[in-house]
Amino acid sequence: MKAPRRGEELEVCRVRKNADEAILFRLRELNDELCADIRVHYEAADGTWRPTRRGICFRVEELGAAVQDGLAQLRAAAANWPPADRPTGKDGPTANEPTDLPEPEEAPL
Numbered sequence: 001m002k003a004p005r006r007g008e009e010l011e012v013c014r015v016r017k018n019a020d021e022a023i024l025f026r027l028r029e030l031n032d033e034l035c036a037d038i039r040v041h042y043e044a045a046d047g048t049w050r051p052t053r054r055g056i057c058f059r060v061e062e063l064g065a066a067v068q069d070g071l072a073q074l075r076a077a078a079a080n081w082p083p084a085d086r087p088t089g090k091d092g093p094t095a096n097e098p099t100d101l102p103e104p105e106e107a108p109l
Contacts, residue, residue, distance in 0.1 A: 009037075022049065027060070034060045 009028040016022050017040065026037045039055025058066055 021052075024049065024051075028057075030057065036060050036063045 009026050012025045012027060014022050014024050021040055021042050024037075024039055024041050026039070028035050028037050035057050036059075037055065037057045039057075040052045041049040042052060044050050
């Protein structure tokens with residue numbers, strides 16, 4: 001697979017999220033840096049896929065460490081879920097309830 005040239009994007013894979021949306025994994029050049037762009041796209045009426053603001057873009061060199069650190073913290077939080085001092089219903093916490101989880105640490109850059 002070739003890296004994209006200036007101004008080009010390369011779609012690496014697409015994961016269907018629901019009937020109207022997909023998560024696109026793309027390589028793109030941004031400010032002379034090769035970046036991994038992982039973003040939700042929606043299917044427009046004309047059949048084209050258009051990006052939303054929901055997504056993240058990392059320099060390729062930073063991606064591995066950031067993802068590994070984030071996954072490790074998610075696993076640790078999940079192992080302690082739900083917090084012992086908090087009752088939960090069958091659906092877990094609501095969107096307005098605090099999660100009582102510790103603040104995440106920043107991934108090293």
